[in-house]
Amino acid sequence: MGRTDRVVMSVEARVMKRLRERNGLSMRKAGQLLGYSDSYISQIENGRENVPTGERLLRFLNIYGNITEKYFKQLCKDFEEDQTDQMVIQDLLPKLGVPGYG
Template sequence: MEAQNLRRSQKKVITKEVTALKKMREMRGLSRKNAAPLVGVTFKLIEQLENGRVELTKQKIAQYCLAYGFTQNQYRDICEGKIGKVQKEICKVRTKVIEQNDLRRSYKKIITKEAKVLQVLRRLKNLTQYDASLLCDYSRTAIGHIENGRIEIPNSRIKHIVESYGFSMDDFNHHMKSEKFVTDIQDDCIKIIKGLGEEKLKAVYPLLSTFKN
């Protein structure tokens, strides 16, 4: 088979743009495996991209820049070989993916209220994490990491997830103001019911039945 007939996945086309994405990952101290949930893809896809086997689009560049915590201007500087300039810039701010104690965020749980609300919205739609991953075009692992506080979630990602679930940002902000989430109330009720004996269950059943839709 001639080279021009080979699929892109069988050919290597490593451009300076591809090399820049790999450099950004390395500058953050991330392996491909640890970078995957941040980007919302599999580590195999990152490997293929960095090896020039996947077409690099503007959308992919924006996605990787956001995940790695770089601006588009910094990405262009890296493409032009101005790595020292970018390194000085990122040293001025605390890196998003490496804590001061050198533990990666993916190994720590920092469950913010935003992460909890995203989980609430998913559950209100009766979606599994797998269902949610299909709607958001993320990996299931990425959804789990987001809800478990292992990935920082910028506003753009929150908006994308909220709208993918069929909610608006007004819905999101409404739940952000809640002192106790509706899903927590549901869980508490289920726990109480499971702890009741047979006689108490029979006693409360008529009352609970009145709330059926």
């Protein structure tokens, strides 16, 4: 698992979150099904942990709708923002413990 030193809201992380939500899974339930903590799921989706690759990614994709890696890559390529970068940053500031936000 590759924890990052900075927050990087990648398209892949955003697509992972959408897939989880579309399949009606909470972070806790997804973590239970995958054998990870809900905190780890959150870290992936919020850019504090690298998006899994290889077999680990395939485990997520199986739980998140039984989709192929090829389809996942296509979803990432076709991803459209439904939030501006500013909206995403404003959402993350309280989660990061930035004074004055939260």
